[in-house]
Amino acid sequence: MTRRTIQIDLNRVEGDLDFQLELEDNKVVDARCIGSLYRGFEQILLSRKPKDSLVITPRICGICGTAQLNAAVLALENIGHIPVPPAAIRIRNLCLMAETVQSDLRQSFMFFTADFCHSKYVDRPFYEKARTAFLPFKGWVHRGALEYSRQMVEIIALFGGQWPHSSYMLPGGVTTPASNRHIIDSLSILNKLTRWFEQAVIGTDLDSWLAIQSADEFFTWLTAKDAHADSAIGLFTLISRDIGLQDVGFGTPHMISYGAYDDPDDAGTFSPHRKHLFRSGFLNGDTGNIEPFEQAEITEHVRYSWFQPYSGGRHPFQGQTIPDYQPHSDRYTWCKAPRYQNKVVQTGPLADALIDGEPLIRSLYQAEGGNAWLRQFARLHRTARLLHKMREILHELAAQPNAPHMITPNEKEIPDGEGFGLVTAARGALGHWVQITDGVISRYQVVTPTAWNASPKDSEGRHGHWESSLLGLTVEDPDDPVEIGHIIRSHDPCLVCTVHLLDTGKPMTVWP
Amino acid sequence: MTTLLWLQTGSCGGDTMSLLCADSPSLEELVDEYSIEMLWQPSLSIEPTSRLDTLIEAIIADQQALDILCIEGSIITGPNGSGMYDPYRGRSKMSLVRELVEKAEYVVAMGTCSSYGGVHAAPPNPTDCLGLQFDKQSPGGLLPSEWRSRKGLPVINISGCPAHPNAMTKTLAMLASGLPIELDHINRPKAFFNTTVHQGCTRNEYHEYDVEDTEFGDKACMFFNLGCQGPVTMAICNTELWNGRSSKTRAGVPCFGCTSPEFPLTQDLFLTEKIGTIPVHLPLGVERANYMAYKSLAHDAAPDRVLNKTMDH
Helix, strand or coil: CCEEEEEEEECCCECCEEEEEEEECCEEEEEEEECCCCCCHHHHCCCCCHHHHHHHHHHHCCCCHHHHHHHHHHHHHHHHCCCCCHHHHHHHHHHHHHHHHHHHHHHHHHHHHHHHHCHHHCCCCCHHHHHHHHCCCCCHHHHHHHHHHHHHCHHHHHHHCCCCCCCCEECCEECCCCCHHHHHHHHHHHHHHHHHHHHHHHCCCHHHHHCCCCHHHHHHHHHHCHHHHCCHHHHHHHHHHHCCHHHCCCCCCCEEECCEEECHHHCCCCCCCCCEEECCEEECCCCCCEECCCHHHEEEECCCECECCCCCEECHHHCCCCECCCCCCCCCECCCEEEECCECCECCHHHHHHHHCCHHHHHHHHHHCCCHHHHHHHHHHHHHHHHHHHHHHHHHHHHCCCCCCECCCCCCCCCCEEEEEEEEECCEEEEEEEEEECCEEEEEEEECHHHHHCCCCCCCCCCCHHHHHHCCCECCCCCCCHHHHHHHHHCCCECHHHCCCCCCCCCCCCCC | CEEEEEEECECCCHHHHHHHCCCCCCHHHHHHCCCEEEEECCCCCCCCCHHHHHHHHHHHCCCCCEEEEEEECEEECCCCCCCCCCEECCEEHHHHHHHHHCCEEEEEEECHHHHHCHHHHCCCCCCCEECCCEECCEECCCCCCCCCCCCCCCCEEECECCECHHHHHHHHHHHHCCCCCCECCCCCEHHHHCCECCCCCCCHHHHHCCCECCCCCCCCECCCCCCCCHHHCECCCCCCCECCCECCCCCCCCCCCCCCCCCCCCCCCCCCCEECCEECCCCCCCCHHHHHHHHHHHHHHCCHHHHCCCCCC
16 A cells, blocks of 8 residues: 555635545545634734724635625624614625625636636547636636626615725615616616527526426536537536546535525514525534524534634634644644534535525435535536526615615614624634624634635544545545645635635645 | 735635725726736635645746735734734644745735724734734834835735735736836835825715714715714725725714724724714814814805705715
8 A cells, every 4th residue: 555645725615625535545534624814803803993894805805705704794793783674684685695606706717717717638539628718817717707797786885885895785775776877787787698698508498498397308408509508617517527526526415595685575673583585504414404594503613624623513603712832733724613413514606596595506416416516506506696686686675666675773872792704605604703802802703604615623533524525535546636626626625714824834746 | 927825814705705806907907907826815816725836836936926915914922922813723823924024025914904903903812913014003014114025115004903904905906917007105006005095985975065864874974973083094995985885874874094004993983982062083184273164164164954864866
């Protein structure tokens, strides 16, 4: 038996990423996901006025600042029992969806599919088609994704002033109403993007695409017409399956979703239990059942993280984030290890779709499991659903022209107390837990989607989701483990998004 | 051909995301029309990260020309001056940046973090962050204030959190086409930092007649009560709109002064500090007594359509 350690370092993720893998006879027997940058956001927020979180926390992440803003404002509204009018919920949802569509298009066609252009595949029949479509700055899909992801966030600029990093969601609503000018401008942006998505990405119209409900229907559709097979999603699917991504990268079977997008029909009065447009839940991988989600079941471990140790796991309200950098110990990351019901879980668009009960993704999952291809496919499938939903929202806003966009809170200051804000960001479950004492922030704990997925081992030595998605994998060429790049990117790694972590470590090659 | 290397230090990636939003010129145009060769950009390069190692070695050995070095993110010097909160290949990014700047014709700080320290340097500055050539407003950061790049310029600061998309791409286009760049007192190109955020704000008529909002979500000016720093902040947000569409102040969000070295201020960011009824920080260069006189006259002259906030923007 030969044993060796390889280092893998990835670009084209938000932040850089470092993996250490132990191989025995080319089989992965241990994996360590390393977040090596520490920024200390949770400390920066201490002693500041509560609303300052609306300016500081979007800066946690350049690609999902709208989701951070939403989590921050929900936490403040949770503490102050502050109601939000339906129109404000719709505007928030519209902007969250625009940000997610932006992120999904960039992740799919700028970060993920570029790997198909790798020289390893030069002899494969798909190679020329892949380069024509996906090569950075040259491929027709890459250029389209650049252009239309840029246009999509213009919708956020209309309501929030700019993207990235604005603070237009405030306790009680949003700062700008949906004027007819904004609505028509938004529809115009959405129309152009939808046309491109239909022509370039799915090769059919949105309604026909969304009507596909089962694995059989999808695979029949895929090869029924050249326009389907040669669409971006067709190429991505056929190439992924040609190289076997449907057989790898499963990770933990347990999944969580916080539910996405507050239901505007449930708004106007404060309720600690929010209804969502897309359902929340915990998919128990042992039973296959979807159970109600309860935030009290979340804990975070630091046994293998560079934080001052405590035993077992702690709920974020008892959370502690004191850096304790020990590079020469068995601790290896700035990421904590979040657990749900003391289980390792994954989050993201695959989990969201399964928990929401989306029929096509569920059918594909039942057929082949939660593999690397399906995880990426679920992300693009979501784009179609969101484009459809955004149009509905704009029509709902247009139907109520003078609906209030802000209910000014009775109290000028957020009262002392504790609260949380849970949202679904592009990469999955994002939560902020906040405590306010004597009028200032006394504790702020952020658990990002990537913290769930990129988690290190916990107090019981159990690997996190990304780590476990690599265990058992046989690597063809340890000096050029291209299959690992595909698997890791299918998780949509956002290393800045883990608050404590970013950036790379040591020599590593995904390919030479 | 102009070679460009883009490194992220302690960052959220927001300046890269902002760069992708540039439309005049766009990133594609920089590549197609300005012959900028992206040797490395972490979100865009197709090559594996080992390519970056090879590039860095070649640049340091003077075998690869480096025309423009862009740095995105705070320079993290902690813990204990080691820089190892932000490592690269077992060393600190801080030390890597220090080597690379000596090889670049121009060094550009993209965003407030690499310019002045930024949000990560906010108290208690847990990771001991600096800007490249400033520590907040004090001259001297990672590099001393007298430092100059090979072309004789200090670090060019395109501040902003994030930096304005077109301020970044226009600066790169100017450098690539050999246009001169004049800097202000904190080394920002005057082309983008010689106007206030206030200038061009669609709430200006309300400001003009001293009609000031006291609650968010309304239509009037946010300078007197709601923490807006537009009149004291230099940036093009209201003269070259964000994402081609709007700006924070137009959308009812106060300007937080994110292009300034002091960003983010430690006080309540949604409240204006005042002496009596007048903000502590007046529009740049204005005398307090004159301002008070002007404001009371202005309010008296206000037409009903402004006083009653019936004007949209």
